[in-house]
Amino acid sequence: MRNLKCTVSYDGSNYHGFQRQANALAVQEVIERAIESLVKKEIKIIGASRTDSGVHAKGQVFNFKVESSIPTVKFPIALNTRLPDDVVILDACEVADDFHARYHTSDKIYEYQIYNAEFPSPFYRNYAYHIYNQLDLDLMKEGAEYLVGEHDFSSFRSSGCNAKNPIRRIFNIDIDREDNLIKLSIHGNGFLYNMVRIIVGTLVKVALGRIKPEAVQEILLAKDRSKAGPTAPAQGLILKKINY
Amino acid sequence: MRNLKCTVSYDGSNYHGFQRQANALAVQEVIERAIESLVKKEIKIIGASRTDSGVHAKGQVFNFKVESSIPTVKFPIALNTRLPDDVVILDACEVADDFHARYHTSDKIYEYQIYNAEFPSPFYRNYAYHIYNQLDLDLMKEGAEYLVGEHDFSSFRSSGCNAKNPIRRIFNIDIDREDNLIKLSIHGNGFLYNMVRIIVGTLVKVALGRIKPEAVQEILLAKDRSKAGPTAPAQGLILKKINY
Known part of the structure; x- marks a missing residue:
């Protein structure tokens, strides 16, 4: 089980913020769907910051735990082909098991x-x-x-x-x-x-x-x-x- | 009858180019509609350049002849309130009767x-x-x-x-x-x-x-x-x- 830390850029114009919601589309949901389509498992990501509806990001960070044979370095391009073009994964790296995108920000x-x-x-x-x-x-x-x-x-x-x-x-x-x-x-x-x-x-x-x-x-x-x-x-x- | 020269900026993403077309929305059409709604007359504008579908403009120019009691200086703001927010009139001025936006470019x-x-x-x-x-x-x-x-x-x-x-x-x-x-x-x-x-x-x-x-x-x-x-x-x- 790897703990992956990703950086994501998104145009927030068409989303109801980052955090997943029941009745409106949030960035978190499209990212989770893309990861699930790639690794064929249910995934929950932890976002560093809950940006509001219409707010953008050039360097939002999230992490998630995953068991997969796909090398870490391949994740950005594999996810980007599964994401709409207003959400782009810029980077993925493996981090320590206890890394938490929200709690560990400096x-x-x-x-x-x-x-x-x-x-x-x-x-x-x-x-x-x-x-x-x-x-x-x-x-x-x-x-x-x-x-x-x-x-x-x-x-x-x-x-x-x-x-x-x-x-x-x-x-x-x-x-x-x-x-x-x-x-x-x-x-x-x-x-x-x-x-x-x-x-x-x-x-x-x-x-x-x-x-x-x-x-x-x-x-x-x-x-x-x-x-x-x-x-x-x-x-x-x-x-x-x-x-x- | 005044001949008005306008400068317009537009995000071309949602338009099939500048020039009016029968079966697709062009920038010219939304501008003509806005002018018509303002002056209550049918208007045909002459654009300087036929930008293609998806091409943008920060300084497209057009001219049109109009009889109206609205002062020239009021046209930009009056038109902008009638235009979608991806098309913005930046300037209007009165020009000589024979001015032609397409033929007279230098x-x-x-x-x-x-x-x-x-x-x-x-x-x-x-x-x-x-x-x-x-x-x-x-x-x-x-x-x-x-x-x-x-x-x-x-x-x-x-x-x-x-x-x-x-x-x-x-x-x-x-x-x-x-x-x-x-x-x-x-x-x-x-x-x-x-x-x-x-x-x-x-x-x-x-x-x-x-x-x-x-x-x-x-x-x-x-x-x-x-x-x-x-x-x-x-x-x-x-x-x-x-x-x-």
């Missing part, structure tokens, strides 16, 4: 894309948050600095969050613009439910001049979700990388 | 995207040509140089091409890689049918080492479609800009 990088232009782009309609008004990235960067470090992120989690400990560490937030596309890259040791999207929704208010950059610190200290900005839309979010 | 820029990696990307499945083998961009650039200038491009047009004169001038071909994405940008005074896609198909053969860069000149001089490489797939092609 840190993660999320990316969030904003398309900042007068009119939306047909090419980013499923991959970015369109904002009409000009965003001031200097203000946005100044606001973001208050979030770096170890903090209680209670103001930046949705009510559905069931994490017991709201303390997380953000290592850095990079913000760059190339033409009309703004990319925020957020690297942290872990994230509460909707934390990245609420951070983005709050930093957008800063970049629009509606709140001052210093307000981000006050929002943090308030430990109150109602003080932060709105949850930015799902389609701009990409799970970029998970480290172990 | 030069065009096309972009072609290649995704060069072991596995395809779910995000580029509709926007790039996936090539598994490593491409040598130095060879590709060397081959491309033979195409710059004024030439008879008979070897680089599909049999369906009904242009009388096969002479075209290419001003330059830029080739860049960023991570796994290779972008070719081709600027010319005009293009024969499938010319960009056959150029890309030929330069890919050069970049794979299957033919020498110098062979591109021999292919040009042969004036024979069968000597060039295959027509690269439609989904990698983007009509970037049209100048007048």
